[in-house]
């Protein structure tokens with residue numbers, strides 16, 4: 001990692017106290033006597049921001065001077081969460097700020113909580129983008145995030161009568177001190193209209209797109225501080241605005257209302273994040289969002305390159321553009337349009353440059369989540385880009401024909417799906433326009449080659465690579481688990497903060513009773529804090545000495561929260577009918593949001609809440625089982641939950657979870673995992689060792705085979721009294737009126753698509769094995785320490801270094 005630049009200011013708490021007080025006085029207009037907590041948050045944020053800006057300007061100057069290759073990460077989502085603690089930690093100011101504020105009797109831990117989460121993402125994909133931004137800054141990659149400045153991020157979830165209710169999220173309500181509006185950095189974005197051929201004397205004919213509608217994309221920049229402030233990168237988010245001249249025209253001609261409507265229509269593009277992560281929204285507004293931020297980002301990249309280097313032929317030497325899933329895939333066509341129509345480049349050269357510049361990450365194989373757009377919608381909204389897609393398609397089909405692929409295979413790789421009413425396949429577009437395509441875990445990458453991209457892989461066998469996900473240890477160990485960080489520092493020194501691989505030094509201490517006790521004491525304190533939150537929010541009292549068994553993530557059938565709930569019900573039945581068995585006390589904790597239109601996922605939330613209400617009120621299991629559904633799961637709640645978990649549930653149907661990243665956060669914080677051989681669990685098993693992780697269930701291959709056989713769950717259920725009993729209590733109305741969940745249950749008897757019946761017995765047995773381990777605190781503690789010690793490879797620093805080397809050819813500091 002690059003040596004830290006000497007900070008230009010003094011880092012002592014007295015200097016910071018003065019800076020904060022000055023902000024309070026001159027930026028906020030309050031004095032310490034009248035300031036409220038919010039004012040202190042704002043003053044502290046502004047003081048910290050000044051420190052960041054010093055480093056930011058230095059980083060940008062260094063980039064420009066060196067001319068090093070820049071990495072542009074295009075993502076519809078950045079699920080950042082809060083930024084203050086991240087900034088303070090990475091600048092090494094934690095103690096100084098604490099002391100500075102305590103001089104005014106202000107507790108940093110309390111004011112931090114007032115910062116709203118920047119929830120500009122749905123889940124894994126958006127959070128990965130946020131971890132990658134932090135790791136690029138920490139490993140010395142000149143990284144630029146490009147995305148959308150949604151006015152309303154991911155909805156706030158409330159649970160009313162056991163059911164999810166969605167409420168608007170308003171993170172910008174009190175302003176956003178982290179962002180810098182760049183009014184001068186604005187680009188025109190077109191929609192609709194016509195394409196005409198222009199023929200000028202002495203020049204080759206060219207196509208010109210005359211959009212019917214034009215709006216403005218305005219940049220808002222947020223600095224992203226790396227570890228030790230060594231580098232500060234930029235997250236540039238685009239906001240939509242009406243084009244001023246149109247507005248003026250309309251005003252001048254007296255059409256006041258018309259002008260305002262136009263402005264509203266323009267602004268609607270960046271109003272709201274689509275809250276779907278696993279099925280297609282399909283609305284025109286979504287395609288507008290995708291093109292809006294893609295075009296703005298590419299225009300910005302080209303402008304910058306021309307200013308610095310003068311000539312677009314060198315673009316691939318100076319810029320790498322990573323497409324975070326297919327959401328920005330229209331960039332491939334838009335880049336071609338900009339190069340050919342606007343910058344007068346020939347097709348072959350433009351195509352060569354495009355492929356060298358772009359690379360694409362796939363995050364899901366679920367067929368219902370693969371993006372396609374109706375050709376006629378595409379044509380109406382983006383007529384020139386549609387022409388270019390046709391031209392790319394013709395070229396790919398030529399290449400396929402030349403290499404001897406047969407007709408069926410050619411239809412499969414075509415960018416146009418002729419099957420279901422002619423649709424543009426965004427995955428295919430992203431693939432053919434990129435020199436590298438990656439999956440996010442070893443298993444997922446292999447499945448990509450075998451399934452969705454089978455034929456394209458055959459045609460371009462060197463393009464698909466694996467880049468297993470990671471998470472940033474700054475946020476997901478140091479910041480969310482300060483007690484663990486202090487303990488690790490005491491045990492092996494602070495070196496792991498600069499180089500997480502050093503945390504392996506803990507491995508030898510797993511069998512050291514003194515260390516293990518301290519490790520489990522940290523866990524207990526974290527559990528006590530979470531228990532307090534549960535008590536405050538839900539008025540449920542849970543025993544911090546019970547096993548905290550946690551499943552937090554988006555609610556989806558493939559993630560199988562239903563399997564976990566059925567196990568809770570089965571446990572409830574068995575505890576009551578077999579009081580002689582040494583059951584171990586457990587708290588089952590759930591959290592997560594369902595897509596508003598996903599009926600089955602909402603039913604699962606309802607069921608979890610119904611089951612929780614009945615079990616928590618039953619005195620016969622009081623000390624042995626509690627069920628908790630914590631509403632409004634977000635990054636900040638995750639930061640509280642991960643350090644407090646004993647057991648991490650990673651139980652997706654094998655072959656369906658591309659990677660998972662929550663699995664990594666839990667294990668780093670010393671939770672054991674119960675999981676299937678899916679996504680990154682497979683690689684976690686390799687790193688942690690089979691004695692320290694609890695794997696069960698069908699493999700991806702077995703799932704595929706069972707699905708092909710169409711076996712269904714009836715026979716299994718009839719032969720499993722425990723499962724049958726649990727399903728019967730759900731059906732017969734132990735937790736609700738009878739029949740409320742008959743749809744969910746009928747699905748298990750029917751095709752059991754998600755293999756819940758098929759995997760139940762293995763899951764149940766593995767949970768009971770975990771009970772046995774829990775009974776032996778030495779055994780559990782040893783495994784927990786091994787988990788923390790052996791997870792370093794899952795740092796997003798490692799992921800980013802692999803991308804930089806194998807895909808981007810970009811520099812890292814180390």
Ligand code: 26M
Nearest residue numbers: 124125274276277281363440657658659660661
């Ligand atoms: C698509 C169209 C319209 C509206 C929304 C979407 C959409 C948004 C988010 C589709 C998918 C989205 O996210 C998918 C996702 O989060 N995938 C997860 O990515 C993680 C990071 O690689 C993996 O760890 C998870 O396994 C994977 O599910």
